[in-house]
Amino acid sequence: MTTQIEIKVPDIGDFSDIPVIELLVAVGDTVEAEQSLLTLESDKAMMEVPAIAAGVITELRVDVGDTVSEDQVVAVIEAAEVAEVEAPAAQSAQPPVEAAQPPPPPAAVAPTAPQPAARGAKPTPPSTGSRQSPPVPMDGNTTLPANIPYASPAVRRFARELGADLIQVAGSGRGGRIIREDVTGFVKSIMTGAARPAAGGGLGFDLPPQPKVNFARYGEIEVQPISKIQKVSGAYLHRNWVSIPHVTQNDLADITDMEVLRKARAKEQGVKLTPLVFLIKASVAALKEFPTFNASLDATREHLVLKKFFHIGIAVDTPDGLVVPVIRDCDQKDIFQLAAELGEMSARARAGKLKPIEMQGGCFSISSLGGIGGTSFTPIINAPEVAILGVSRSSMQPKWDGEAFQPRMMLPLCLSYDHRVIDGANGARFTRYLANYLEDIGNMDL
Numbered sequence: 001m002t003t004q005i006e007i008k009v010p011d012i013g014d015f016s017d018i019p020v021i022e023l024l025v026a027v028g029d030t031v032e033a034e035q036s037l038l039t040l041e042s043d044k045a046m047m048e049v050p051a052i053a054a055g056v057i058t059e060l061r062v063d064v065g066d067t068v069s070e071d072q073v074v075a076v077i078e079a080a081e082v083a084e085v086e087a088p089a090a091q092s093a094q095p096p097v098e099a100a101q102p103p104p105p106p107a108a109v110a111p112t113a114p115q116p117a118a119r120g121a122k123p124t125p126p127s128t129g130s131r132q133s134p135p136v137p138m139d140g141n142t143t144l145p146a147n148i149p150y151a152s153p154a155v156r157r158f159a160r161e162l163g164a165d166l167i168q169v170a171g172s173g174r175g176g177r178i179i180r181e182d183v184t185g186f187v188k189s190i191m192t193g194a195a196r197p198a199a200g201g202g203l204g205f206d207l208p209p210q211p212k213v214n215f216a217r218y219g220e221i222e223v224q225p226i227s228k229i230q231k232v233s234g235a236y237l238h239r240n241w242v243s244i245p246h247v248t249q250n251d252l253a254d255i256t257d258m259e260v261l262r263k264a265r266a267k268e269q270g271v272k273l274t275p276l277v278f279l280i281k282a283s284v285a286a287l288k289e290f291p292t293f294n295a296s297l298d299a300t301r302e303h304l305v306l307k308k309f310f311h312i313g314i315a316v317d318t319p320d321g322l323v324v325p326v327i328r329d330c331d332q333k334d335i336f337q338l339a340a341e342l343g344e345m346s347a348r349a350r351a352g353k354l355k356p357i358e359m360q361g362g363c364f365s366i367s368s369l370g371g372i373g374g375t376s377f378t379p380i381i382n383a384p385e386v387a388i389l390g391v392s393r394s395s396m397q398p399k400w401d402g403e404a405f406q407p408r409m410m411l412p413l414c415l416s417y418d419h420r421v422i423d424g425a426n427g428a429r430f431t432r433y434l435a436n437y438l439e440d441i442g443n444m445d446l
């Protein structure tokens with residue numbers, strides 16, 4: 001005996017009119033219970049609608065680009081038998097919690113992990129011919145890391161099965177989403193030698209394992225969990241640190257005049273204006289002058305992708321760890337717009353309210369520890385970017401003017417760059433260009 005079972009959009013909280021971005025099956029396909037049938041994506045999260053029984057797809061009532069809401073029938077399955085099947089857990093797609101996926105780079109934000117969908121919610125008797133998948137979390141507060149690969153759970157699973165690192169796969173789907181064909185193409189390019197797998201597990205280090213120490217033997221201890229953001233970003237920081245040949249170029253910018261100007265402008269406008277917005281403007285000017293700094297190596301590492309836009313990531317210290325929101329089109333904004341956006345974004349970053357898209361698409365990052373202190377540090381490049389500017393605290397220093405020492409306010413700049421893409425001379429030129437820009441207030445584009 002066969003039964004037609006309607007597959008409906010499960011409980012997705014307060015969301016409605018969610019676009020279908022991917023059909024994972026076609027009419028006539030035989031599917032297993034719990035197999036994903038289609039992918040939905042709101043501006044906050046991605047999820048899959050699973051089959052609630054094994055059978056053959058007889059109807060697909062939606063297409064890519066349609067929007068759907070809870071309870072809408074999306075497919076019909078002809079089930080071979082109607083024995084009660086435990087409702088499968090809906091397959092939420094908050095990528096960072098996928099164990100086998102490498103977590104994101106320093107720019108990353110660790111998301112709130114989605115709660116597993118409730119099993120068996122809204123059970124429907126098999127004889128009604130209409131069943132619904134259990135509720136699916138579509139958490140509006142959930143954020144994705146900036147550089148986490150943008151792919152549906154099915155594609156993630158597929159990549160895992162093939163051992164493909166999605167970080168290295170370029171997405172050809174809408175908005176850069178990685179689709180199945182991108183993964184197969186990537187694997188093919190590796191197999192044919194067209195691309196080399198990026199350094200990762202295969203870095204070739206042969207090191208002894210970390211010692212396991214029972215610290216309690218030596219005194220009182222307390223064990224605290226690492227935050228999700230730290231876990232996720234830690235692995236990416238590690239990857240970037242060991243796989244990118246970093247060089248850090250240090251320089252000092254004389255910002256004595258800039259500081260006078262900054263304080264005057266802040267007073268005039270009655271706004272908070274920190275040196276950081278001047279650094280954003282300086283970085284845009286330097287990126288225009290040295291386009292290879294506004295670039296990324298492509299997956300084959302045979303080409304450099306030069307970007308014609310100027311989106312700057314700003315490292316923000318939050319109670320849960322480091323996140324890097326991206327301020328878009330910094331070339332088209334003045335220092336006051338940048339200051340307003342920076343204030344608003346960093347407040348939302350600290351409240352864990354950034355949207356995934358707000359942490360994506362950066363060209364170059366700035367990590368400013370100037371509000372805290374220090375004289376220099378080595379910022380870790382936020383791949384796939386090729387350079388990052390670290391900024392330490394400015395201080396009054398004696399500067400020789402040829403005849404006498406003058407007190408000047410000096411700002412330490414620490415530029416880390418990817419030595420595969422940028423050579424040392426250009427690293428020094430770029431940093432000097434930044435310093436010159438900050439020193440020459442008459443020519444600043446504010």
Ligand code: CAO
Nearest residue numbers: 274275276315316317322346367368369370371392393394
């Ligand atoms: N030298 C001297 N003073 C500086 C300075 C510098 N380089 N940079 C900022 N300041 C001053 C500011 O002018 C401000 O002074 P007032 O209190 O008198 O207004 C004060 O320091 C605090 O600045 P801020 O931190 O509030 O603002 P910001 O624009 O400089 O930075 C933000 C904003 C979000 C980047 C910063 O708050 C932050 O989170 N920094 C940490 C980034 C980080 O963790 N990087 C490490 C990444 S690697 O793990």
